[in-house]
Amino acid sequence: MNLFDDIKSLVLDTLAAMTAQGALPTGLDLGNVNVEPPRDPAHGDMATNAAMVLAKPAGLKPRDIAQGLVERLSDDPRIALAEVAGPGFINLRLADAVWQGLVGQVVDAGTSYGRSRMGQGRKVNIEYVSANPTGPMHVGHTRGAVFGDALANLLAYAGHDVTREYYINDGGAQVDVLARSVYLRYLEAHGQEVAFEDGTYPGDYLIEVGQALKAKVGDAYVGQPEDVWLTEVRAFSTDAMMALIREDLAALGVKMDSFFSEKALYGTGRIEAALEDLAEKGLIYQGVLEPPKGKTPDDWEPREQTLFRSTAHGDDVDRPVKKSDGGWTYFAPDIAYHFDKVSRGFDMLVDVFGADHGGYVKRMKAAVSALSDGRVPLEVKLIQLVKLTQGGEPVKMSKRAGTFVTLRDVVDQVGADVTRFVMLTRKNDAPLDFDFDKVLEQSKDNPVFYVQYAHARVCSVLRKAAAAGIAVDDTSLAATDLAALDHPAELAVARKLAEWPRLVEIAAQTGEPHRIAFYLYDLASEFHTLWNRGNDTPTLRFLPDDPAGGAAKIVLPRAVAVVISAGLGILGVKPLDEMR
Structure with missing residues (x-):
C-alpha cells in the first residue's frame, strides 16, 4: 500500500x-514520470513532472500537456485541487477523505x-x-555492525532475500601474532x-584465554619451541576470539547468518580456481607495474608479477595477485572469497x-564484475570514524582492550538501543x-529518546482508552469512521504516515x-x-471528555x-511501551 504509487497510477x-x-x-x-512530495509543502501534497518530461x-x-492533465485529474474524487505551476509542473492536493482513509489502512495493515x-x-x-579475530571489537566495528545489520533489515523489509555474513580474517600474519600473545599469557598463567x-x-582480554589454554594442555607447551605449539595455539586463540x-x-x-573463514581458502585450491576463472577470460598475465605515484626511479624496483587486468x-591500474616470490598477495584470497559468493x-x-x-x-568491484x-553488482559502503566524548572530553581507551574503546564499553554504558539508533543518525560515509551525555538526555535534541517517547505516549493513550471502555484492538480501530480527523495538524500526521512506504x-x-x-x-x-496542540485545543486531544466519540x-x-515500531525494527531498536 503506497499512496504515492496509487496517485502515480492515476496519472499514468x-x-x-x-x-x-x-x-x-x-x-x-512514461518511465520518467514521477509523483513525489513537492519541495515546498505549501504547494500541495504531491507533484508530478509528467508534462515536463513528455513535452519534447x-x-x-x-x-498545454499539463492543462489537459489537470482537467482530467480534477474529475477524480481523490483530487481536491490540481493546478499547473511554473513551466508545466502539476501540484496536487488530495481530499481529506484520502488521508483519513489512509490512517485506517495503516492500522488495518499493521506490520x-x-x-x-x-x-x-x-x-x-x-x-x-x-573484524580481525585478534581481540574485542572497537567502536569503529560497532558502527559498521549497526549499519550493516540495519541495511540487511532494510533490504529484507523491501523484499530482498538477505544473507548476513561475517568474513573471518584468520589467514594472515596477525593471527600468528595473536597466537604468540596468547602463548605469553599461557606462560604467565604458569607463573612466569x-x-x-x-x-x-x-x-x-587475553588473560582468560591463556588460562583456558593452560586448563586444556597443562604444561605441555611450556619451554617448547614455536613450531611445536604455534598451529594449535593459533586455532585455539582464533576460536576464543570469535566466541568473544x-x-x-x-x-x-x-x-549473522554465516561465518566464512579466510583460512579455508588456503591449501584447498579455491584461490587457484578463482584465478583460473580469470585466466580463462584473458585477465591474468605476467607483467611489470608502473611506479606508484610519489615514487622516484631511484627507489622503484620493477619486478615481474602475476597481475589481474x-x-x-x-579499475585505475592492474593489480598483483601473486608476489615475485610466489606467495599470494592479500588481494588474491579476497578474489577467491568473492568468487565463492558469486558461485553461491x-x-x-x-x-x-x-x-x-x-x-x-x-x-574489488573490478574483480566481482570479471x-x-x-x-x-558489488556495492561497497565505507564507514567513517566515530568520535566519542563525555563531559566535553574525548573518551579514553579501554583498560581491558589496552589500546581502544570497545563495543562492550559503549553498549554497557548506554545500552544497545541507544547505541544502534545514534550510530544511524548520520550517513555511513560521514x-x-x-x-555519552547527550545520547542519554531526555529531550527533543536526543533523537532516540524523542522517537521512543512518541511510541510510549501512544501506548499510554491506548491504556487509558481501554480503561475508559473504548475498544482499542486494531480491528475495531480500523473500522472506525475517521471523518472527525479533519484538523490541519491531524492531517499533517497522516501525510507523514503516507511517506513511509515511499x-x-x-x-x-x-x-x-x-x-x-x-x-x-x-x-x-x-x-x-499534535499532542501539545491538544493541551490548548480540546478537540485535538486523543482522549476527549466523551469516551464514546473518542475512538x-x-x-x-x-x-x-x-x-514507529516498524521503523525501529529496521534499525534494530525496541519500541518502548513506557518511559522510565
Whole structure:
C-alpha cells in the first residue's frame, strides 16, 4: 500500500486516456514520470513532472500537456485541487477523505504497512563487521555492525532475500601474532614473567584465554619451541576470539547468518580456481607495474608479477595477485572469497568496509564484475570514524582492550538501543560524534529518546482508552469512521504516515538506513506537535471528555505507533511501551 504509487497510477492512466483520445501521440515513454512530495509543502501534497518530461518527445508545450492533465485529474474524487505551476509542473492536493482513509489502512495493515516487493526476492549477500579475530571489537566495528545489520533489515523489509555474513580474517600474519600473545599469557598463567614485544597484543582480554589454554594442555607447551605449539595455539586463540566477538555482536543485537573463514581458502585450491576463472577470460598475465605515484626511479624496483587486468573492468591500474616470490598477495584470497559468493548464486553483493579501505573499492568491484561477467553488482559502503566524548572530553581507551574503546564499553554504558539508533543518525560515509551525555538526555535534541517517547505516549493513550471502555484492538480501530480527523495538524500526521512506504523504497535503493532514523524523528515531531496542540485545543486531544466519540481520535496515534515500531525494527531498536 503506497499512496504515492496509487496517485502515480492515476496519472499514468490519465495519460493513457489522453493518448487514446488523441491529445497525446502514441508510443511515448512514461518511465520518467514521477509523483513525489513537492519541495515546498505549501504547494500541495504531491507533484508530478509528467508534462515536463513528455513535452519534447510529444512535440507539445509542457503547459498545454499539463492543462489537459489537470482537467482530467480534477474529475477524480481523490483530487481536491490540481493546478499547473511554473513551466508545466502539476501540484496536487488530495481530499481529506484520502488521508483519513489512509490512517485506517495503516492500522488495518499493521506490520505489513510499508513493506515492499521491490526486491522481488533477489538474493543479496551483505558482508559486514569482518573484524580481525585478534581481540574485542572497537567502536569503529560497532558502527559498521549497526549499519550493516540495519541495511540487511532494510533490504529484507523491501523484499530482498538477505544473507548476513561475517568474513573471518584468520589467514594472515596477525593471527600468528595473536597466537604468540596468547602463548605469553599461557606462560604467565604458569607463573612466569613475560614481556609483550614485537607488536604482540597486551590487552587484558587475553588473560582468560591463556588460562583456558593452560586448563586444556597443562604444561605441555611450556619451554617448547614455536613450531611445536604455534598451529594449535593459533586455532585455539582464533576460536576464543570469535566466541568473544559473537558475544559482543549478541550484546548489540546482531546475529549473522554465516561465518566464512579466510583460512579455508588456503591449501584447498579455491584461490587457484578463482584465478583460473580469470585466466580463462584473458585477465591474468605476467607483467611489470608502473611506479606508484610519489615514487622516484631511484627507489622503484620493477619486478615481474602475476597481475589481474582489473583495468578491463573499471579499475585505475592492474593489480598483483601473486608476489615475485610466489606467495599470494592479500588481494588474491579476497578474489577467491568473492568468487565463492558469486558461485553461491547471489544476485547482489554488499561489502561494508572501514573508511581506510577506500582505495580497495575499485579493484574489488573490478574483480566481482570479471568473475560474474558483469551479472552481479558489488556495492561497497565505507564507514567513517566515530568520535566519542563525555563531559566535553574525548573518551579514553579501554583498560581491558589496552589500546581502544570497545563495543562492550559503549553498549554497557548506554545500552544497545541507544547505541544502534545514534550510530544511524548520520550517513555511513560521514564522521559521527557520539556524546555519552547527550545520547542519554531526555529531550527533543536526543533523537532516540524523542522517537521512543512518541511510541510510549501512544501506548499510554491506548491504556487509558481501554480503561475508559473504548475498544482499542486494531480491528475495531480500523473500522472506525475517521471523518472527525479533519484538523490541519491531524492531517499533517497522516501525510507523514503516507511517506513511509515511499521512504522505505528510497532508502533500500540507495542503501541508506539513516534515512529511516531521520524519518522516524520527523514523524515523532509531527506527533508531539499534535499532542501539545491538544493541551490548548480540546478537540485535538486523543482522549476527549466523551469516551464514546473518542475512538476516531485514537486511530491516528495507533497508526503512528505502527510505523514507529516498524521503523525501529529496521534499525534494530525496541519500541518502548513506557518511559522510565
